[in-house]
Amino acid sequence: MKTFNDVMNQTAILKADFAIKKAVEDKRLAFGWASVANFEDGSVVVDSDDDVIDIGTLEKAAYKYVRLYRSGGEMHERGAVAELVESIVFTKEKAQALGIPDGIIPEGWWVGFFVTDEVVWEKVKSGEYAMFSIGGKAQRVEVEE
Numbered sequence: 001m002k003t004f005n006d007v008m009n010q011t012a013i014l015k016a017d018f019a020i021k022k023a024v025e026d027k028r029l030a031f032g033w034a035s036v037a038n039f040e041d042g043s044v045v046v047d048s049d050d051d052v053i054d055i056g057t058l059e060k061a062a063y064k065y066v067r068l069y070r071s072g073g074e075m076h077e078r079g080a081v082a083e084l085v086e087s088i089v090f091t092k093e094k095a096q097a098l099g100i101p102d103g104i105i106p107e108g109w110w111v112g113f114f115v116t117d118e119v120v121w122e123k124v125k126s127g128e129y130a131m132f133s134i135g136g137k138a139q140r141v142e143v144e145e
Contacts (some may be wrong), residue, residue, distance in 0.1 A: 035108055
């Protein structure tokens with residue numbers, strides 16, 4: 001299992017995996033991974049708090065977010081700066097149904113946001129805000145490695 005420290009030692013890989021993948025400047029759109037449960041090789045992502053999330057739990061949380069919220073915030077402090085326009089949780093089953101072979105994409109939550117706030121959009125364009133960050137509440141449960 002890869003740990004967060006393993007990934008941090010490969011900074012280029014981390015940035016490539018979680019960075020905003022596409023920004024459409026004239027449309028104020030930003031796309032990328034909101035969260036990844038498993039890397040392309042199937043290894044588990046362990047975050048900076050030594051937490052992991054299984055793909056089923058992530059999928060359930062993503063669906064709840066899409067149903068009830070759909071609004072993006074800025075740095076977990078200021079809300080309503082972006083609107084969700086695209087969301088898919090890629091599981092092995094969904095990737096297979098789409099004809100995507102194993103090992104090509106991670107299992108995770110892909111999102112797209114229309115950025116409504118001018119100041120935030122400038123920070124996305126400049127690269128200051130280079131990736132998505134999701135917040136939430138969870139019950140921590142010990143797991144065996």
